[in-house]
Amino acid sequence: MSGVSQKVVHQYLRHNKKFPNVWCAGCSIGIVLGSVIRAIAELQIPKDDIMMVSGIGCSSRMPVYVDFNSLHTLHGRPIPFATGIKLFKPHMKVIVITGDGDATAIGGNHFIHGARRNIDMTVIVINNNIYGMTGGQYSPTTPSGDIATTCPHGNIDPPFDICQLAIGAGASFVARTTAFHSLETQNLVKDAINHSGYSVLEVLSACPVIYGRLNKKGNASRMMEHMRDNSISIKAVDKLPAEKVENKVIRGILKQDTNMPEFTARYTQLVESLREKADKEA
Amino acid sequence: MSTEEKKEKKEKKVITQTEAEPPKKWVLMQGNEAVAKAALEVGLNFFAGYPITPSTEIAEILAQEMPMKNGAYIQMEDEIASICAVIGASLAGAKAMTATSGPGFSLMQEGIGFAKMTETPCVVVNVQRAGPSTGLPTKPSQGDMMQSRWGSHGDAPAIVLYPDSVRETYELTIRAFNLSEKYRTCVVLLLDEVLGHMREAVCLPDMSKFRIVNRLKPTVPPEWYKHYDEDQKYLSPLASYGEGYRFHVTGLAHDVYGFPTNKPVEIATMMKRLKKKITQNIRDIVQIEKFMMEDAKVAVFAVGILARSAKSAVLALRKEGFQVGLLRPLTIWPFPDDAVRKMLKNVDTVIVPELNQGQLVHEVERLTKDKEDSDIKKIQKANGELITPNEIYKKIKEVL
Ligand SMILES: Cc1ncc(C[n+]2csc(CCOP(=O)(O)OP(=O)(O)O)c2C)c(N)n1
Numbered sequence: 001m002s003g004v005s006q007k008v009v010h011q012y013l014r015h016n017k018k019f020p021n022v023w024c025a026g027c028s029i030g031i032v033l034g035s036v037i038r039a040i041a042e043l044q045i046p047k048d049d050i051m052m053v054s055g056i057g058c059s060s061r062m063p064v065y066v067d068f069n070s071l072h073t074l075h076g077r078p079i080p081f082a083t084g085i086k087l088f089k090p091h092m093k094v095i096v097i098t099g100d101g102d103a104t105a106i107g108g109n110h111f112i113h114g115a116r117r118n119i120d121m122t123v124i125v126i127n128n129n130i131y132g133m134t135g136g137q138y139s140p141t142t143p144s145g146d147i148a149t150t151c152p153h154g155n156i157d158p159p160f161d162i163c164q165l166a167i168g169a170g171a172s173f174v175a176r177t178t179a180f181h182s183l184e185t186q187n188l189v190k191d192a193i194n195h196s197g198y199s200v201l202e203v204l205s206a207c208p209v210i211y212g213r214l215n216k217k218g219n220a221s222r223m224m225e226h227m228r229d230n231s232i233s234i235k236a237v238d239k240l241p242a243e244k245v246e247n248k249v250i251r252g253i254l255k256q257d258t259n260m261p262e263f264t265a266r267y268t269q270l271v272e273s274l275r276e277k278a279d280k281e282a
Numbered sequence: 283m284s285t286e287e288k289k290e291k292k293e294k295k296v297i298t299q300t301e302a303e304p305p306k307k308w309v310l311m312q313g314n315e316a317v318a319k320a321a322l323e324v325g326l327n328f329f330a331g332y333p334i335t336p337s338t339e340i341a342e343i344l345a346q347e348m349p350m351k352n353g354a355y356i357q358m359e360d361e362i363a364s365i366c367a368v369i370g371a372s373l374a375g376a377k378a379m380t381a382t383s384g385p386g387f388s389l390m391q392e393g394i395g396f397a398k399m400t401e402t403p404c405v406v407v408n409v410q411r412a413g414p415s416t417g418l419p420t421k422p423s424q425g426d427m428m429q430s431r432w433g434s435h436g437d438a439p440a441i442v443l444y445p446d447s448v449r450e451t452y453e454l455t456i457r458a459f460n461l462s463e464k465y466r467t468c469v470v471l472l473l474d475e476v477l478g479h480m481r482e483a484v485c486l487p488d489m490s491k492f493r494i495v496n497r498l499k500p501t502v503p504p505e506w507y508k509h510y511d512e513d514q515k516y517l518s519p520l521a522s523y524g525e526g527y528r529f530h531v532t533g534l535a536h537d538v539y540g541f542p543t544n545k546p547v548e549i550a551t552m553m554k555r556l557k558k559k560i561t562q563n564i565r566d567i568v569q570i571e572k573f574m575m576e577d578a579k580v581a582v583f584a585v586g587i588l589a590r591s592a593k594s595a596v597l598a599l600r601k602e603g604f605q606v607g608l609l610r611p612l613t614i615w616p617f618p619d620d621a622v623r624k625m626l627k628n629v630d631t632v633i634v635p636e637l638n639q640g641q642l643v644h645e646v647e648r649l650t651k652d653k654e655d656s657d658i659k660k661i662q663k664a665n666g667e668l669i670t671p672n673e674i675y676k677k678i679k680e681v682l
Contacts, residue, residue, distance in 0.1 A: 014530075017537075017539075017541060018541060047528060048524060048525070048526055048528065049524065051374075051523055051524065053370070063530065064530055064532070064541060064542060067528055068528055069523040069524060069528050069529070070528070070529075070530045070531070071370070071373065071523075071530075071531045071532075072530070072531065072532035072533065072534065072542075073366065073396065073533065074366065074392055074393065074396055074533060077362065077363070077366045077393070079363075080330075080358060080359075080362070080363035080364075080366035080367045080370070081366045081367065081369060081370035082370060083330075083356070083358070083363070083366075083367050083370065084328065084330060084366065084367030084368060084369065084370030084371035084372075084374070084376075084378070085370040085371060085373065085374045085523060087328070087354045087356060087367070087371065088327075088328050088354055088370075088371040088374045088375070088376045089374045089375070089523065089524050091524075092374075092523070092524050109359050109360065109363070110359065110363055113358075113359040113363070267349070267354065270349050271349045271350075271352060274349050274350050275350075278350065
């Protein structure tokens, strides 16, 4: 188990007025929050250096509970807000908390352009396959055939694979895990923060009260078991026969490229080269 | 140059160069250039934008200049991203601006509302083009007057400035930053397309003439910091991210610490401060120019480039011995109710020329209930052309 105790987690929460939280019983977002905090504690990043930015949705309510610099923005827009902060204060560790709808529907454009720029931030997409906050409408990751309040006859849209989307757009770090694997989440958050560049971490998350109920997925623990049983670590993929891998969600780091120059570093370089040129001319 | 234009130019000099200034270098400058140059002078250190005619020169100049001056410049993927990046940077401590035109301004409205709600200083320049929709990219229009006031959903006051010359564009850009920092809000600078693109010989004001306002910073220890603490004038200090004050900002209704609230008392307090910080300081915010108004029987009420057409007409008529004047707001929001009421009381007829189908006149009419007998005449054009001094001259002649 993690060396970081429950007590430490408490040191990172804002106790004054902010609790109880907005999440439903059985929701996985709180588990992800725990993993994020433990990762930050283990990395020993000063609270003042952490900037947590979110969009709008259930998962995006996370920043209010943590004692960091926190910004709860507009639906789909956390990445441009974070871009402004990072570019102006490049020393800050910017963490974006977003949902599947927030990141890939309304915010799809920003999601891919952040990747293209390779600007240093950690984008944690908590994917519950549904719009939680607005009560269960389908999202770009709702599997075809599933039920949502705005597709009561079954979803006819094909879903996005968030990690493939990030890879396609040029993100330099892309990983996936599930809320069931909280220690793995913690470690991947660490890796993502340590990576200099645009890091996408998709965390599959259970929404038993809406998605689970609509699609008869069972209660919260059943949904957690499902995440356990239907995913495999990328490290195990090669060792397993093909039929065991088929239809499974692959967890782990799917891409990491440490050679891609990062955006704020490129900007700093530009500034320096212009200065040198000006000095020479002077 | 026609004699009329020459005359206008001469008068212009008399009007804007009233304060005695040491002789300075005259430069040929475009309105858009004036925005960029003034912003740099006032300490702009973050710009995010997306190209759109007729505002693009602002971005182009800043892209050239900002890296050298150690500011951050970025071309975002759209206008929505631009305003969001600007707000983020401002909360991190930047003096931040974006520039756009009508369609881009529409896209920014949700973000502008966020800046107002969260009381984050920023400047948005809208070099208006004729609409609706993509309309006429290179033609003038004054069609965004209401969008700049009411474009964003919800209910929050606006500060909008409207210059009439290149030199004044320079001055009002500085003022836009000062007001945004002081009142912790998004300030809009509205420009007419002609002004954005027109080159004028200007003698730039000495920067020492201006007081540069920087936002109030908290002095209390972080534990005591209230993001929206208010003093008598509803203005409160604003910390920057990353400097020890780990505050929360949200577009949701919030309490004085910036945390979401559903309590009616806290919501009412928040709404009141958003409104009061502007309404209690109207005298500081609203600027208006009165031109030959002392004994005027007929007054033109106009903004921006049309005020210049009007000035020529007024001068011509004064020479003929008629008592005519011009009232021109440099701040269009908050609307200069008091000055307009006074004008309505003192004149027989008000003439409102505007490059739209009736946005400005609506506000003047709103104030006529005090005085039914004052006549309001409209001149409206929404075809991409300007209203000439001659057209205003003729309209005034009709009522004299
Ligand atoms: C511009 C805009 N459109 C729509 C909404 C309504 N809305 C709020 S949250 C949300 C979806 C959130 O879904 P997701 O990002 O998947 O997050 P979750 O709530 O499931 O965590 C929507 C559509 C909004 N707030 N703003």
